[in-house]
Amino acid sequence: MMVYAGIDLGGMNIKAGLVGDNLQLICKTSRPTDAQRSADDIVADMADMILSLAEENGIANEDIAGVGIGIPGVAKNGVVIELVNLYWKNVPLASAFQKHLDVPVFIDNDGTVAGVYEYHLGVLAGCKVGVLLTLGTGIGGGVVIDGKPFSGAHGLGTELGHLPIVPGGHACTCGNLGCFERYASASALVGVGRKCVVERPESMLCHEAGGDYRNVTAKMVFDCAKKGDAIAEAMVDEYVSYLAMGMTVLMNTLDPDVIALGGGVSAAGGFLLDKASAAMEGRGVFGGQQYAQIKIAKSGNDAGIIGAAMLAR
Amino acid sequence: MMVYAGIDLGGMNIKAGLVGDNLQLICKTSRPTDAQRSADDIVADMADMILSLAEENGIANEDIAGVGIGIPGVAKNGVVIELVNLYWKNVPLASAFQKHLDVPVFIDNDGTVAGVYEYHLGVLAGCKVGVLLTLGTGIGGGVVIDGKPFSGAHGLGTELGHLPIVPGGHACTCGNLGCFERYASASALVGVGRKCVVERPESMLCHEAGGDYRNVTAKMVFDCAKKGDAIAEAMVDEYVSYLAMGMTVLMNTLDPDVIALGGGVSAAGGFLLDKASAAMEGRGVFGGQQYAQIKIAKSGNDAGIIGAAMLAR
Numbered sequence: 001m002m003v004y005a006g007i008d009l010g011g012m013n014i015k016a017g018l019v020g021d022n023l024q025l026i027c028k029t030s031r032p033t034d035a036q037r038s039a040d041d042i043v044a045d046m047a048d049m050i051l052s053l054a055e056e057n058g059i060a061n062e063d064i065a066g067v068g069i070g071i072p073g074v075a076k077n078g079v080v081i082e083l084v085n086l087y088w089k090n091v092p093l094a095s096a097f098q099k100h101l102d103v104p105v106f107i108d109n110d111g112t113v114a115g116v117y118e119y120h121l122g123v124l125a126g127c128k129v130g131v132l133l134t135l136g137t138g139i140g141g142g143v144v145i146d147g148k149p150f151s152g153a154h155g156l157g158t159e160l161g162h163l164p165i166v167p168g169g170h171a172c173t174c175g176n177l178g179c180f181e182r183y184a185s186a187s188a189l190v191g192v193g194r195k196c197v198v199e200r201p202e203s204m205l206c207h208e209a210g211g212d213y214r215n216v217t218a219k220m221v222f223d224c225a226k227k228g229d230a231i232a233e234a235m236v237d238e239y240v241s242y243l244a245m246g247m248t249v250l251m252n253t254l255d256p257d258v259i260a261l262g263g264g265v266s267a268a269g270g271f272l273l274d275k276a277s278a279a280m281e282g283r284g285v286f287g288g289q290q291y292a293q294i295k296i297a298k299s300g301n302d303a304g305i306i307g308a309a310m311l312a313r
Numbered sequence: 314m315m316v317y318a319g320i321d322l323g324g325m326n327i328k329a330g331l332v333g334d335n336l337q338l339i340c341k342t343s344r345p346t347d348a349q350r351s352a353d354d355i356v357a358d359m360a361d362m363i364l365s366l367a368e369e370n371g372i373a374n375e376d377i378a379g380v381g382i383g384i385p386g387v388a389k390n391g392v393v394i395e396l397v398n399l400y401w402k403n404v405p406l407a408s409a410f411q412k413h414l415d416v417p418v419f420i421d422n423d424g425t426v427a428g429v430y431e432y433h434l435g436v437l438a439g440c441k442v443g444v445l446l447t448l449g450t451g452i453g454g455g456v457v458i459d460g461k462p463f464s465g466a467h468g469l470g471t472e473l474g475h476l477p478i479v480p481g482g483h484a485c486t487c488g489n490l491g492c493f494e495r496y497a498s499a500s501a502l503v504g505v506g507r508k509c510v511v512e513r514p515e516s517m518l519c520h521e522a523g524g525d526y527r528n529v530t531a532k533m534v535f536d537c538a539k540k541g542d543a544i545a546e547a548m549v550d551e552y553v554s555y556l557a558m559g560m561t562v563l564m565n566t567l568d569p570d571v572i573a574l575g576g577g578v579s580a581a582g583g584f585l586l587d588k589a590s591a592a593m594e595g596r597g598v599f600g601g602q603q604y605a606q607i608k609i610a611k612s613g614n615d616a617g618i619i620g621a622a623m624l625a626r
Contacts, residue, residue, distance in 0.1 A: 127466065128465075128466045129465050129466040145458070145463075150458075151568070152441075152442055152567060152568020152569070153440065153441045153442045153568050153569055153570040153605070154568055154570075154603050154604065155568075156564070156565075156568045156597075156604070159565050159568075160565060160566065162565050163562055163565045163566065164478075164558060164561050164562060164565075164596075165477075165480070166480060167478070167479060167480075167558060175595065176561075176595075176596060245477060245480060248477050248489075249476055249477060249562055249566065250566065251469070252469075252472050252473060252475050252476045252477075253473065253476065253562065253563065253566040253567060254465060254566060254567070255464070255465020255466050255467055255468075255469045255472075256465065256466055257466040257467075282488065282489075283477075283489060284469075290467050291467065291469070292466070
């Protein structure tokens, strides 16, 4: 039996697991990343997690067919080009890992990994072109074309959070203005909600947040809107209109079968889906043509591990 | 010897040719489209052009390995979904053509065909991801990934002229607002130039146009800018800033090796290239990373025929 190792290398935790040929998770483990450590130490830990899992589960090292690693950054040809959370720049992760376990190593952006997971086990199944947007602190993107993760020519092709959607708009951490994630991430909605708490003490959101803007969450804004509060619904509608602008760009460039919405905001479920689908109406180039369906991502706790393992399959 | 037939089906003319295995054009011909005719008549004409060319050049019908057809519209699986200039909607072009000549028929958007030409014989050669923008009456797009034309899941993936770049911006023929081609096509620059002729009679452009706004061309605006006229240069710079906005979107979605600029505006050559490259500086998501190179497309009179033939190869 061949197994595939998947590693989800985050800024806070390293999650790792072994996945069977039929996509089931055999076992998993987690350790703190401790990002201040040297890259060598972190890589040694990652390899040790995989080797320990194999030993504990009676799997021979020769049966590990490959390792996939998802990172919250940019990788190309086995080299981590940029991983801000870990202070990594041009770290040859694949070759460093292979000093501990000599198997093929595949590295990709965590958004791409989540997209691969949705392709194999979620709502991008069967798509010729599938796109996942993770709506969280920022916006991550995962693109799968003909079953393969697509990251463009320089490994930068999934930076969908940095699509410019508002000329001269809000400044982004990336150095540009008007990026998609400044308007359509969970953080963007939280920002709008905080402003509401401060400026409109009579609002339901202010009441729910106990009058303290620091308590606002994206879920709280959505929940107020679901209860029919007009102020909250206006915030959600504005949020969704920006989301629709980014999705329109994706329709005209990647023309996906499905755009899956994941990340924290996707917990709003059918309410978000209905609004997003309505906001997309009429945005197609030619009337009456078929465009991307919008779906809520399946996601799940182990998506990062399983998706990474699928990179190696 | 196998040959490939290429057809460039335009609103005004049908151009057709036979292309050898080494990509050289063996022979070509042209007839008026006469778009008011029935689709059946036009298809019969297209087939007759290919069969006549073969006969005149001593090529047996069995040696025609396939036919590629480029159209200024949308096609999927051999069916023309939308071809506004010819009043076609859901015309089964491939099967209709095969009634005259039973060979594999491949149909794609003319922007895609031009991109395929650039991949085989022009400036997209060797690209993992190559993108062509044709800056003409509108903006056409051609995307080639791993040597294959990419048109997305619904055959709509190359409608790059309809990328939304200005929220609530100018109304587009497609029904949306703020589309890329409303700001960065040759027509958009002509529109700005016409306004200048009317409003600024002292300008060099007004002088060059003989005081009549109807004489303005994109080339004329560029020529005034090249001569150092500040008013014309400001128009070109604004034009290029919009072009850069669309190209930034492409960097974040398709992440191409090369973005090739074709169409009428590309005749401005190095002057355009320098300005476009300068406008792209600092637009990358991560400082210091490698992004798409911008190049002037090779193009050429027979690009539409040869590119179409390459669809069939």
